[in-house]
Amino acid sequence: MTQTSAASAAPLPVPETGPPAAPSLGRGVRALRAVAVASCLPYITLKVLWIAGNRVGIPDDSTLLDDRIAMAVANSVSVVLDAAVVVLALLLTRPWGRRVPAWLLALPMWVAAGLLAPIMTGYPLQLAGSVVDGSRPAPSNSEPFLDAWVFAVVYSGFILQGLTLGTLFVLYARRRWGHLWRGPLGDPRTTTTARATAAAGATLALLPGVMHLLWATGATTGLSADRIAERSTDFHLVEGVHALFAVVAVAGTLLLAFPFRAAGRLSPRIPLATAWVGSGTLGCWGGFLFLTTLLPTDPDQRAAGPMVLTYAVSMVAGFLLFGSVVSTLRRRAV
Numbered sequence: 001m002t003q004t005s006a007a008s009a010a011p012l013p014v015p016e017t018g019p020p021a022a023p024s025l026g027r028g029v030r031a032l033r034a035v036a037v038a039s040c041l042p043y044i045t046l047k048v049l050w051i052a053g054n055r056v057g058i059p060d061d062s063t064l065l066d067d068r069i070a071m072a073v074a075n076s077v078s079v080v081l082d083a084a085v086v087v088l089a090l091l092l093t094r095p096w097g098r099r100v101p102a103w104l105l106a107l108p109m110w111v112a113a114g115l116l117a118p119i120m121t122g123y124p125l126q127l128a129g130s131v132v133d134g135s136r137p138a139p140s141n142s143e144p145f146l147d148a149w150v151f152a153v154v155y156s157g158f159i160l161q162g163l164t165l166g167t168l169f170v171l172y173a174r175r176r177w178g179h180l181w182r183g184p185l186g187d188p189r190t191t192t193t194a195r196a197t198a199a200a201g202a203t204l205a206l207l208p209g210v211m212h213l214l215w216a217t218g219a220t221t222g223l224s225a226d227r228i229a230e231r232s233t234d235f236h237l238v239e240g241v242h243a244l245f246a247v248v249a250v251a252g253t254l255l256l257a258f259p260f261r262a263a264g265r266l267s268p269r270i271p272l273a274t275a276w277v278g279s280g281t282l283g284c285w286g287g288f289l290f291l292t293t294l295l296p297t298d299p300d301q302r303a304a305g306p307m308v309l310t311y312a313v314s315m316v317a318g319f320l321l322f323g324s325v326v327s328t329l330r331r332r333a334v
Contacts, residue, residue, distance in 0.1 A: 029093055029171065032164045036089040039160035040082050042153050047075040047082075057150040064145050070295070084108060085161050092168040098176065109169050110322060114280020115288070116162035122241040123155045129233040180332045181268040189334060190257055194327035198257040201320030202250040205282060208314035209246035211306070216240035222306025242285065246314075249278025253321045256328050275325050283318020286311050 049056055051072050058064055064071055088108060091097040097105075214221055216239035220228050252275030254260075256268065290311035293303040303311075 029168070032168055033089050033093045035160060036164035036168065037086050039157045039164065040085050043082050043157050044079055046150065046154070047079045051075045051079075057147045059145070059147065062145040082161075085112065085165060088112065088165060089168060092165075092172045097172070102177075106326075109165075110276060110280045111284050112165060112280075113162075113277045114282070114284035114318070116158055116165075117277045118238070118241050118245060118281055118285060119155060119158045120162045121244075122238050123159065125237045125241070126234050129237055132233070177329075177333075180329050181272050183268070183332070185255055185259065185266055185268055185271065189331040190328050191331060194324045194331065195257045197320050197327065198253045198324035201279070201317045201324060202254055204313050204317035204320065205246050205250050208282065208286065208310050208317065209243055209250070211310045212239045212243035212246060216243055222304055222310065224302065224304035224307060227304075227307070242281070245278045245281040247278075248274045249282050249318065249321050252276075252278055253324055257324055272325070272329075275321065279318045279321035279325065281318070282314045283322060286314025286316075286318055290315055 046057065050058070055065075088105075091100060091105060211222060215223065216236050218236070252271040252273070255266070255271035256275055290308065293308045293311060
């Protein structure tokens with residue numbers, strides 16, 4: 001008969017319990033984060049130099065030199081906005097980022113998507129257009145206000161920011177909120193308020209959508225005299241991009257909010273992505289352009305009333321559509 005040793009009779013150690021360890025980042029995610037941060041540096045560097053009085057990339061006759069105080073303020077705001085991209089890249093890839101309240105992440109990402117998406121779409125089209133008509137891909141102005149290389153550096157950085165930050169956000173959202181876009185479209189739990197908000201936003205979006213389409217196709221309705229004189233291929237392409245995103249925003253939001261049989265077995269992911277980016281473009285670019293019309297400027301260069309109205313309505317429509325998307329997602333989480 002064998003005897004049980006004291007060691008074998010001792011109870012087995014109980015492993016310590018606690019919150020699960022955060023998954024380690026793969027090389028791909030770390031590379032995306034590094035590119036996102038690095039792509040911000042040229043833009044921030046240029047802005048800081050301009051704030052300090054350096055004129056690198058600014059021609060002698062540039063209108064940016066007319067008001068140094070306004071330029072310094074605008075550049076300071078730009079630095080803060082682009083620095084936020086660095087914070088978002090860290091938030092999406094660090095363990096503490098999973099503890100951030102949803103709204104504190106979702107709202108800045110919505111703004112970033114809305115501001116970057118038209119640039120990511122429009123600038124390559126401008127490059128293609130410049131090959132056709134021999135012009136340079138830059139905002140339409142009768143007098144250059146920045147050297148051509150500045151646009152290439154800055155817009156290329158914006159495109160990299162959009163691609164890397166967007167990919168990181170998709171990976172993050174899939175881990176944290178992936179359950180929200182499972183199931184059919186037109187969830188019956190969608191509230192009447194969400195559907196009414198979607199309908200109101202879609203109705204208001206008709207105005208900017210139609211106006212951007214008219215301007216893209218050559219109409220001068222509602223444009224100020226200086227804007228008519230400055231039109232170019234770039235102008236028409238950019239206006240077409242804004243018209244496209246207005247359509248995308250409305251279509252995606254309505255598909256999320258209402259049970260359309262024609263949508264069939266379409267996954268909610270596609271309407272959600274289009275509603276998210278499209279509403280951000282309407283709201284954020286509409287708000288930005290509306291604010292620029294409020295800045296003091298030469299009376300001859302002041303935006304016409306229909307332009308101001310278009311930008312203001314675009315801003316309101318974008319926020320309404322975004323509100324409907326958020327409300328719909330919250331109900332799907334119940």
